[in-house]
Amino acid sequence: MNLLNLLATVALADPTITMNQDDLTAVIGQTLTVESVVTGPAIAHLNVVSLDGVYVDLEDWSQDVTRTVPTEEATVDWEFQAVNPGRFAVYVVLIPQNGRLVAGPPVHVTVSRRETLDTGGALPVAIAVPALLGIATLTGTARRLLGLRSKV
Amino acid sequence: MSRWTVVAEQESRDLWVGGRGPALVFGFSVLLSAMTYLAATNQAMNFLEQREAVNLIVQVGLAVGVLLTVVVSADAISGERERGTFEGLLLTPVSRRAIVVGKLAAASTIWLACLVVTLPYLWVLGRGVAGAVQAALLALTVGTLVATGLGGISLLISAVTNSNKTSLAWGLLLLLVLFAPTQLPALPKTGVGEVITRVNPIGSSLHYVSQILVSRRDWTHDLSYLASPIVIAVIVTGVLIAAGPRLVRLTAGPR
Amino acid sequence: MTTIEAIGLSKRYGARNALDGLTFAADQGEVIGLLGPNGAGKTTTIRLLTTILEPTGGTFTVAGIPGDQPDRIRQRIGVLPESAGYPARQTGGEYLRYAARLFGRSRHDARGVADRLLTDVGLSDRAGARISTYSRGMKQRLGIARALINDPAVVFLDEPTLGLDPAGQREILATIGEIGRGATVVLSTHTLTEVEQVCTSVLILDRGRLRAAGPIDKVVAGAGSLSAAFLNLTEEARHV
Numbered sequence: 253m254n255l256l257n258l259l260a261t262v263a264l265a266d267p268t269i270t271m272n273q274d275d276l277t278a279v280i281g282q283t284l285t286v287e288s289v290v291t292g293p294a295i296a297h298l299n300v301v302s303l304d305g306v307y308v309d310l311e312d313w314s315q316d317v318t319r320t321v322p323t324e325e326a327t328v329d330w331e332f333q334a335v336n337p338g339r340f341a342v343y344v345v346l347i348p349q350n351g352r353l354v355a356g357p358p359v360h361v362t363v364s365r366r367e368t369l370d371t372g373g374a375l376p377v378a379i380a381v382p383a384l385l386g387i388a389t390l391t392g393t394a395r396r397l398l399g400l401r402s403k404v
Numbered sequence: 405m406s407r408w409t410v411v412a413e414q415e416s417r418d419l420w421v422g423g424r425g426p427a428l429v430f431g432f433s434v435l436l437s438a439m440t441y442l443a444a445t446n447q448a449m450n451f452l453e454q455r456e457a458v459n460l461i462v463q464v465g466l467a468v469g470v471l472l473t474v475v476v477s478a479d480a481i482s483g484e485r486e487r488g489t490f491e492g493l494l495l496t497p498v499s500r501r502a503i504v505v506g507k508l509a510a511a512s513t514i515w516l517a518c519l520v521v522t523l524p525y526l527w528v529l530g531r532g533v534a535g536a537v538q539a540a541l542l543a544l545t546v547g548t549l550v551a552t553g554l555g556g557i558s559l560l561i562s563a564v565t566n567s568n569k570t571s572l573a574w575g576l577l578l579l580l581v582l583f584a585p586t587q588l589p590a591l592p593k594t595g596v597g598e599v600i601t602r603v604n605p606i607g608s609s610l611h612y613v614s615q616i617l618v619s620r621r622d623w624t625h626d627l628s629y630l631a632s633p634i635v636i637a638v639i640v641t642g643v644l645i646a647a648g649p650r651l652v653r654l655t656a657g658p659r
Numbered sequence: 660m661t662t663i664e665a666i667g668l669s670k671r672y673g674a675r676n677a678l679d680g681l682t683f684a685a686d687q688g689e690v691i692g693l694l695g696p697n698g699a700g701k702t703t704t705i706r707l708l709t710t711i712l713e714p715t716g717g718t719f720t721v722a723g724i725p726g727d728q729p730d731r732i733r734q735r736i737g738v739l740p741e742s743a744g745y746p747a748r749q750t751g752g753e754y755l756r757y758a759a760r761l762f763g764r765s766r767h768d769a770r771g772v773a774d775r776l777l778t779d780v781g782l783s784d785r786a787g788a789r790i791s792t793y794s795r796g797m798k799q800r801l802g803i804a805r806a807l808i809n810d811p812a813v814v815f816l817d818e819p820t821l822g823l824d825p826a827g828q829r830e831i832l833a834t835i836g837e838i839g840r841g842a843t844v845v846l847s848t849h850t851l852t853e854v855e856q857v858c859t860s861v862l863i864l865d866r867g868r869l870r871a872a873g874p875i876d877k878v879v880a881g882a883g884s885l886s887a888a889f890l891n892l893t894e895e896a897r898h899v
Contacts, residue, residue, distance in 0.1 A: 281456060283619055331619075374444035377528040378437035381521065385433050389426035396421070410760045422748040488744020492805070494711055496761040497734040654711050 267294040267321065267346040269356035276361045278334045285331045286342060286359050292321030294346040294354070298330050303339040303360075312336075321346065334363040407498040411506025416513050419476065428472050429517050439464050440525045458530040458539045459617040461522065463610050466547045469518030470606070471579055473551045477511040477558035478575040481652065483568045491654055500652035504644045508552075508559055515551035519543055539617055546609045549633040553605055554579065556640030563651040582606045605633040660687045662722055662813050662843040663708065669716035670703050670867075677703040679867040680717065685843050685860070687812070690835065692854030692875075693847040695864035696893055701847040702741050704864065705815045708845070709738050722812040734762065737806035739799070741817035741847070747791035751782055751801050754790060755808060762809040776804040780834060796827035803834055814838055817847045832857050851885050861885070865893045 272287040290296055298317040302308050310317060314332035321328065330344065341358035348354070419425040443457040484490035493503060523540055530536030558575040565571040585600050586607045601607045612629040615621045644651075663685040670678040678700040685691050693701045706712040708721055710729035719726045722735035746754065752773055759769035777783045780800040785793065793801065799819055806814055816835065820828040828850075835857050838844055846858060854861055854875070861878050863871040870892040871878045875885060882888035 373528050373531070374440050377524050378441040381524055382430060382433040382437050385426070385430045385521070389423070389430050392421070392426060393423055396423075407761065407763070410757075414757045414760075418746065418748065487746070488742060489746055490744075491711065491740045492743060492758070493761070495709060495733060495736075495738045495740070496758065497730050497763070498761050499730060654706070 266351060267292050267348050267354050269296070269344055269346055269354060271344070271357050271359050273359050274357075276359060278361060278363050280334055280337050280363055280365055282363075283331060283333045284361065285329050288328050288330065288344050288356060289325060290321045290328055290344075290346065290356075291323070291325045292346070292348075293323045294321045294348045295319070296321045296328060297345050297347065298332070299343055299345060300332070301341050301343075302336070303341060306336055306338050308336065308340070334361065337363050337365045339363075406502070408502035408506040408509070411493075411498060411503055412509040415480070415507055415510030419510060419513065424476075425514055425517065428475070428514060429521055432468055432472065432518050433521050435468060436461065436465060436522060436525050440529060443529065454530060455535050455618050455620075458526055458535045459614050461525050461529060462539050462543050462613055462617065465518060465522035465525075465543060466550065466609065466613070467583060467606065469515050469522070469547060470551050470554050471576075472518060473511055473515045473555040474558040474575045474579055475572065476514050477508070477555040478562050478572040479568055480507040480511060480559055481562040482565045482571040482656075483562070485566050485655065486568050494652070494654060499649070501645055501648040503652050504559065504563075504648040508556060508641075508644065511555050511559065512548075512551060515547065515555070519547060535617060539613075542613050542616060546613055546630065546633065549630070549637045550605055550609050553633055553636035553640050554582075556637070556644055559644060560640065560651070564656045566656045579606075586610055602629060603632055605636050608632045661685070661720075662687050662689075663720070663845070665708070665717065665719040667717035668704070668707055668714055668719055670700075670707055670712060671715045676867045678707065678714075678864075681864075681869050682717075683862055683869065683872050685845070687843055688841070689860060690844040690846060690858045692858035692861040693845055693864070694849075694851065694854060694861055694889060696849075698866065699864040699893075700867040701864055702817055703867075705738070705741075705817050705845065705847055709733070709736055709815055734809065735812045737809060737811035737814045737842075739802045739806045739814075739816045739819055742821075743798075743802050745790045745793075745798055745801065748789060750787050750789055751777060751793070751797075752786035754801065755804060758805050758808045772808060776807055779807075780804045781830070796823050796830070799823060799827070799831060800834070803831070803838075807838065811842055813843045813845070815845045815847075818849070819846070820848065820850065820853060828853070851889060855885055863889060863892050 268291045270289045272289070276284055276286070278284055288296070296319045298314060300308050300310055300313050312333075312335045314330070316331070319328055328344075330342075332342070334340075340361045340363065342361055343358040344356040346354040346356070440461060443460055481490065484493065522543060526536045526539045526543075530539055557578060558571070561574045561578075562571040565574070582604050583606055585604055601611055608629040608631070612626050615626045615629075616623060661684050663683075665681050665683055668678060668681040669676070681700075681704060693704060695701050703712065707714050708719060710726070710732050714726070721732045724731045724735065726732070749757070755773035755776060756769045759772050760766065764772060774783070774786070777786045780803060782797060782800060782804070785797065790798065790801065803816070803819065806816070819835070820831050823831065832853060835844060835846060846854070848854060858875060860874045861871070862869060863878065871888070879885050879888050882891055
């Protein structure tokens with residue numbers, strides 16, 4: 253193989269991608285990061301698909317789904333938030349300037365439901381704080397007015 | 405006791421004993437109660453992780469606390485001009501610098517009160533995730549920086565206007581302009597988008613807070629995002645102290 | 660002893676001369692009437708001498724302190740500004756105590772001097788009432804008390820009887836007479852009879868220029884009355 257052929261092979265080589273995780277578990281609302289090792293040149297795009305048939309709005313999961321991948325090998329982190337419960341596949345597709353799309357292996361993410369917040373504790377605080385401040389404000393105003401009236 | 409503390413003490417007294425401060429803080433607490441209750445009970449919002457709920461309260465507390473500081477600062481000089489009480493203050497031997505510093509210190513008390521009121525809400529939403537103490541410290545440090553910077557700008561506006569309505573309108577417009585980009589759904593995280601976030605003291609502060617509270621970053625990880633609120637707070641305080649004698653006059657406009 | 664000295668004092672706003680080359684001197688204990696029609700420069704003169712405005716020309720000293728040391732001058736003067744505003748939510752006592760503390764008095768001293776002055780101006784029984792409940796005459800008396808909070812060497816009173824009924828005017832003039840026993844008083848007014856009652860000398864201004872200065876009898880000489888002299892001097896200027 254002459255030098256020209258070697259250069260052509262390198263330049264036209266398909267981009268490659270590997271993922272550093274296979275499976276992840278999370279509770280709803282949790283922010284996760286998956287790591288990929290990619291070789292370009294290509295555009296990398298993150299995608300999420302439900303394995304239970306649930307509708308996935310990618311924008312809700314991540315606002316940063318497209319990256320430019322350089323020719324040399326690079327590590328790219330993908331951060332997303334698990335906003336739906338169920339089983340999902342998270343994968344990255346490489347789109348080269350010419351040639352075929354290259355899809356990376358999927359990372360399976362299982363998201364469990366969780367009632368995250370204590371509603372019982374929130375209500376007393378939500379009522380007590382304004383009530384105390386309101387009483388303090390009214391008492392202060394009343395005392396001032398009564399005190400001043402007695403001095404007029 | 406130095407004279408700026410005398411000014412600060414009386415201004416604070418007028419604010420709190422006069423009734424305006426308690427009424428504003430009461431309104432603030434009603435808003436935080438509604439946000440806390442919704443964050444904790446609304447099914448549509450129940451995907452929120454605890455840390456996100458705490459972050460939401462810090463962000464609302466910071467934004468509204470700064471808004472109230474701006475409102476109080478906007479009245480500090482132009483309001484006195486309108487009521488005709490400013491000449492009496494200028495006729496005392498208190499330096500113009502001391503007047504400005506005293507008024508800024510008094511206006512800052514409304515921010516501190518908002519911070520204190522926010523604490524129980526942070527506690528109830530952040531129990532068990534060690535987020536409440538961290539959130540309170542973040543609100544204290546970051547919020548105080550933003551409140552000082554924007555409260556100071558509002559005081560500067562108040563010094564160069566004769567009408568209270570004008571200074572209030574300019575102060576609120578400034579806040580709106582700074583707050584609007586933080587509500588854009590998908591501001592790019594690189595290039596122009598990042599610059600917009602970084603130069604905006606509110607945008608960069610909210611980003612810094614959420615990175616620590618939600619993404620669990622270290623305090624030093626995105627520290628560069630605090631450059632804008634720190635620079636603005638330092639410059640505005642410096643301008644108020646250095647230019648105080650030229651700004652604090654009976655009427656605004658040409659001498 | 661000279662307590663006020665102005666030499667060529669001027670104030671310009673753009674092309675307009677609010678005060679043009681005012682030169683005069685006043686001694687300790689003197690009560691000077693500052694007379695002139697509307698826009699004559701009376702309030703501008705007071706604001707220059709009290710360091711609220713900066714002159715565009717000339718020099719002055721007040722209580723022996725040069726005009727370029729405004730903080731020191733303000734320590735030695737008392738002022739009742741024209742149409743002074745009062746913080747409606749403060750009480751009279753609070754208002755005076757705050758003023759005393761701004762002049763460097765301790766909390767204890769401030770209370771003492773405020774109580775004494777409220778008694779002096781006949782407001783001791785209303786010391787704890789909000790200023791918003793005061794009548795105009797009471798507010799003026801409170802303003803005079805504030806002007807005396809630092810035992811000033813020079814007192815400036817700008818239209819102190821404006822809007823008061825005859826009884827109120829009489830009370831204020833009596834108070835001014837009392838002040839004049841120790842301090843120099845500059846009284847700006849439209850009312851010539853007030854000047855005749857309490858002042859020892861007079862300055863007559865018209866359109867920013869000094870038309871006459873000196874003891875009242877000297878200014879009146881030949882005209883028959885202060886009113887006639889005032890009209891002659893101000894009308895004369897209009898016809899020149």
